[in-house]
Amino acid sequence: MTTTPDQIKHDLINHDVINHDLLRPVGQASARFFLVVAMLGLVVLAGFSAWGYQLYSGIGVAGIRRPVFWGFYITNFVFWIGISHAGTLISAILRLANAGWRRPVTRCAEVITVFALCIGAMFPVIHLGRPWVAFWLVPYPNERGLWPNYRSPLVWDFFAIDTYLIGSITFLILPIIPDFALCRDKFSGWRKTFYGLLALGWRGTQRQWHRLETAMHIMAIVIIPVAVSVHTIVSWDFAMTPVPMWHSTIFAPYFVAGAIFSGIAALIVAMVFLRRFLHLEEYLPSVCFENLGKLLLLMSLLWVYFVFAERLTIWYGNQPAEVAVLWLTQKGPYRYLFWIMVACNFGIPFPLLAIKKLRTITGTCIASITVVVGMWLERYLIIVPSLSRKFLPYAWGTYRPTWVEITITAATFAGMALLYVMFAKLVPIISIWELKVGMREASESMPSVVAVSKARPTVSERSEHETVGFKNSHRVGKP
Amino acid sequence: MAHRWGMAVDLDRCTGCEACVVACRAENNIPSVGEDQAQKGRAIHWIRVERNYEGEFPDVRVKFQPVLCQQCNNAPCEPVCPTYASYHTDEGLNGQVYNRCIGTRYCANACSYTVRFFNFFNPAWDKPLHLQLNPDVSLRQVGIMEKCTFCVQRIKSAEIRAKEEKRELRDGEPAPACVQSCPPRALVFGDLNDPESEVSRLARSRRGVKLLGELGTQPNVTYLQRNEWNDNNT
Amino acid sequence: MSRVASLYTMCPDAAAAERTVDALLSAGARREDITVISSEPFDRYEFGQHEKSRFMPWLVVLGAILGGTAGFLLVSLTTESYPIVTGGMPITPGWITGIITYELTMLAAILTTLLVLLLTAPLFRWKQEPYDVQVADGKVLVGINPQGDLPDKVKEVLKVCEDGAGGGIER
Numbered sequence: 001m002t003t004t005p006d007q008i009k010h011d012l013i014n015h016d017v018i019n020h021d022l023l024r025p026v027g028q029a030s031a032r033f034f035l036v037v038a039m040l041g042l043v044v045l046a047g048f049s050a051w052g053y054q055l056y057s058g059i060g061v062a063g064i065r066r067p068v069f070w071g072f073y074i075t076n077f078v079f080w081i082g083i084s085h086a087g088t089l090i091s092a093i094l095r096l097a098n099a100g101w102r103r104p105v106t107r108c109a110e111v112i113t114v115f116a117l118c119i120g121a122m123f124p125v126i127h128l129g130r131p132w133v134a135f136w137l138v139p140y141p142n143e144r145g146l147w148p149n150y151r152s153p154l155v156w157d158f159f160a161i162d163t164y165l166i167g168s169i170t171f172l173i174l175p176i177i178p179d180f181a182l183c184r185d186k187f188s189g190w191r192k193t194f195y196g197l198l199a200l201g202w203r204g205t206q207r208q209w210h211r212l213e214t215a216m217h218i219m220a221i222v223i224i225p226v227a228v229s230v231h232t233i234v235s236w237d238f239a240m241t242p243v244p245m246w247h248s249t250i251f252a253p254y255f256v257a258g259a260i261f262s263g264i265a266a267l268i269v270a271m272v273f274l275r276r277f278l279h280l281e282e283y284l285p286s287v288c289f290e291n292l293g294k295l296l297l298l299m300s301l302l303w304v305y306f307v308f309a310e311r312l313t314i315w316y317g318n319q320p321a322e323v324a325v326l327w328l329t330q331k332g333p334y335r336y337l338f339w340i341m342v343a344c345n346f347g348i349p350f351p352l353l354a355i356k357k358l359r360t361i362t363g364t365c366i367a368s369i370t371v372v373v374g375m376w377l378e379r380y381l382i383i384v385p386s387l388s389r390k391f392l393p394y395a396w397g398t399y400r401p402t403w404v405e406i407t408i409t410a411a412t413f414a415g416m417a418l419l420y421v422m423f424a425k426l427v428p429i430i431s432i433w434e435l436k437v438g439m440r441e442a443s444e445s446m447p448s449v450v451a452v453s454k455a456r457p458t459v460s461e462r463s464e465h466e467t468v469g470f471k472n473s474h475r476v477g478k479p
Numbered sequence: 480m481a482h483r484w485g486m487a488v489d490l491d492r493c494t495g496c497e498a499c500v501v502a503c504r505a506e507n508n509i510p511s512v513g514e515d516q517a518q519k520g521r522a523i524h525w526i527r528v529e530r531n532y533e534g535e536f537p538d539v540r541v542k543f544q545p546v547l548c549q550q551c552n553n554a555p556c557e558p559v560c561p562t563y564a565s566y567h568t569d570e571g572l573n574g575q576v577y578n579r580c581i582g583t584r585y586c587a588n589a590c591s592y593t594v595r596f597f598n599f600f601n602p603a604w605d606k607p608l609h610l611q612l613n614p615d616v617s618l619r620q621v622g623i624m625e626k627c628t629f630c631v632q633r634i635k636s637a638e639i640r641a642k643e644e645k646r647e648l649r650d651g652e653p654a655p656a657c658v659q660s661c662p663p664r665a666l667v668f669g670d671l672n673d674p675e676s677e678v679s680r681l682a683r684s685r686r687g688v689k690l691l692g693e694l695g696t697q698p699n700v701t702y703l704q705r706n707e708w709n710d711n712n713t
Numbered sequence: 714m715s716r717v718a719s720l721y722t723m724c725p726d727a728a729a730a731e732r733t734v735d736a737l738l739s740a741g742a743r744r745e746d747i748t749v750i751s752s753e754p755f756d757r758y759e760f761g762q763h764e765k766s767r768f769m770p771w772l773v774v775l776g777a778i779l780g781g782t783a784g785f786l787l788v789s790l791t792t793e794s795y796p797i798v799t800g801g802m803p804i805t806p807g808w809i810t811g812i813i814t815y816e817l818t819m820l821a822a823i824l825t826t827l828l829v830l831l832l833t834a835p836l837f838r839w840k841q842e843p844y845d846v847q848v849a850d851g852k853v854l855v856g857i858n859p860q861g862d863l864p865d866k867v868k869e870v871l872k873v874c875e876d877g878a879g880g881g882i883e884r
Contacts, residue, residue: 129582139787151806201838209754213756440753571800
């Protein structure tokens with residue numbers, strides 16, 4: 001259903017069309033949906049089985065060893081927490097900067113954040129030797145003399161990630177409430193009851209709108225420093241140890257920049273899939289992808305800058321232990337992975353994003369997928385080479401992942417896709433009210449705005465609407 | 480005055496016989512992980528003897544270097560443990576509380592000497608080897624970090640005995656298993672706070688050096704070796 | 714507050730709603746009795762400005778301060794009072810206290826924002842009136858909650874808006 005100029009003129013925005021298009025995927029499922037869910041669910045199930053096997057047999061079924069005590073699991077942990085920085089950047093920063101093109105994109109981004117955080121936060125438990133006592137990290141009064149060691153960056157992780165998770169969930173859910181109210185009003189039957197409950201009694205009074213918008217503004221301001229602190233603290237898991245090439249002050253900004261980089265890439269991938277499979281071509285126009293592509297280019301250059309700065313100082317400083325690790329990634333067995341990473345993070349995305357002709361939706365999608373792969377490799381190359389060559393050569397060793405770790409890694413990607421698909425099925429993936437506000441602002445700022453006409457709504461349109469009468473309220477005039 | 484336990488390792492005396500390694504295994508119930516796991520690099524040996532080769536054949540010289548937990552005064556493994564399983568005792572030891580360990584392996588990554596070991600599986604002793612386990616040392620299950628403790632069980636029992644007998648500890652009275660079993664007496668253990676003890680005297684020796692001392696971990700273990708900078712026939 | 718009969722009308726857009734509100738006011742209704750319900754926020758119109766208040770950020774700041782204090786006490790008091798042996802090494806340095814305090818400050822700010830929103834919007838109150846599902850189609854509901862007898866003029870205004878379908882009172 002396309003909008004005609006007449007319909008737009010009626011009220012500047014065609015509510016029927018927008019509501020229909022964006023509510024279409026919600027609450028009704030096709031066979032293809034169930035097939036996708038089943039396939040992804042199988043992979044996730046395989047991952048859980050692998051984890052169960054690990055719990056039963058012992059952490060030794062994973063590939064970790066002395067001295068590489070951290071491997072795939074911590075790589076995944078840092079990677080997914082990094083991906084979770086998508087939502088914050090797009091939603092919060094662009095919200096504060098009043099960028100109009102962010103409106104259809106915000107919820108897609110915030111959803112990525114919440115689910116990536118949930119997945120990433122599972123890994124500190126998965127990688128433990130004794131995960132059944134992981135709750136000892138929580139400061140609770142006990143008779144065992146247990147108390148968390150606040151000096152440990154892992155305890156800072158615990159606080160930071162939980163704060164960010166609660167903040168992200170709040171940031172996601174607050175603007176969904178008016179859309180749930182919209183669902184409640186447009187649907188019938190069990191869907192009406194379901195969304196009615198979720199809408200928390202939202203009506204749309206001006207007071208509610210004002211409180212909601214103020215809350216969102218405050219959240220946008222608060223969530224940005226929280227997000228920066230989260231990945232800073234994750235980077236300090238590494239930087240606070242004397243391990244060669246970990247003990248670097250550049251890790252904090254390096255990781256935050258890398259997180260935003262991978263987050264934008266993940267967002268672009270998600271948006272491309274949504275656009276394709278939910279037929280949202282009109283609502284996710286190519287200008288969104290172009291602007292996100294430019295941001296991705298910027299972050300790619302920033303990433304290159306950080307990598308170069310770090311490696312140059314290590315090479316120039318010539319400290320034996322650090323240089324040994326450096327050569328491991330430049331001339332040693334990890335060099336293939338290193339150059340693949342550079343190609344994925346810079347070599348391929350740079351021309352695709354810098355040249356305007358190539359910065360199409362397909363171009364940004366390809367660039368984003370390579371960036372996601374490259375950033376995963378980057379986390380791996382930060383963790384494993386440094387641990388395999390520490391100070392005493394007699395204790396050097398190599399690392400090889402086992403099927404358990406590979407299965408769990410694959411399951412996280414499938415799990416993310418599964419959660420996303422299910423979310424898009426239950427909640428309108430584009431924020432309808434924000435989109436309408438944006439369209440209204442855009443058309444009102446145009447000089448040739450069409451004045452509000454006084455056309456009457458036709459009788460047929462009126463009778464379509466369900467008029468649910470609330471007790472004790474009387475509508476004056478014709479029903 | 481409180482004790483501060485330290486060790487001196489005389490590299491000029493070490494013959495590389497590895498009696499210390501065997502004694503440590505027997506004393507501290509260290510599990511044998513099996514050939515497969517050892518190939519994957521998961522063998523546990525709280526003290527290991529490193530071999531460093533110098534020179535070209537036929538003038539090759541081998542230097543044997545026993546490496547154990549250095550009981551650092553400024554240990555990088557202590558601040559990073561989220562549950563305080565790795566902590567510093569009043570007597571200068573870096574203690575490991577097995578019950579508190581949840582197995583994050585952060586301390587092992589932070590240790591610059593790679594002297595910390597992890598139980599990747601539940602250890603098992605085939606019968607009748609379970610009869611030779613030392614009852615003074617607790618067994619560690621899967622997911623727990625362990626490392627050299629300077630045989631803290633021997634130190635504690637010596638201190639208790641001395642207290643019962645209402646006397647001070649003699650120099651060399653608590654002897655870890657490795658020190659007790661070293662044939663050329665390359666390992667010396669004692670109280671660094673006692674300036675007259677043998678270990679203090681050796682720690683002040685001109686041949687003394689700290690392993691990876693430039694990292695600032697301030698280890699309690701001093702390595703003695705004669706080299707071109709300190710060789711004055713002393 | 715018992716359920717009082719409320720009267721409302723549906724205006725096709727925000728400009729019409731604005732005119733209706735003005736007409737109601739000039740017909741003698743009180744501003745507190747008038748409710749305007751829409752499916753998007755209309756900051757630019759006067760009726761969207763009525764319920765604004767400035768207290769929310771200050772409450773959040775207060776909550777953040779409380780959270781920060783709690784964080785600071787958690788790290789400094791509890792660790793000092795626990796019998797953890799550290800052999801003289803520093804148990805809680807200042808930087809560490811700062812990090813945990815910062816995180817708990819932010820968490821408290823977030824939770825306070827959420828709580829204030831839930832309490833003052835207000836949410837968690839289902840089946841409040843007036844409401845009409847036509848709001849979902851972009852119409853704006855203008856309702857009045859009379860405290861006593863309504864002057865007929867007011868009722869006329871609402872009826873005209875309905876019949877005029879967007880015109881409201883002709884100026």
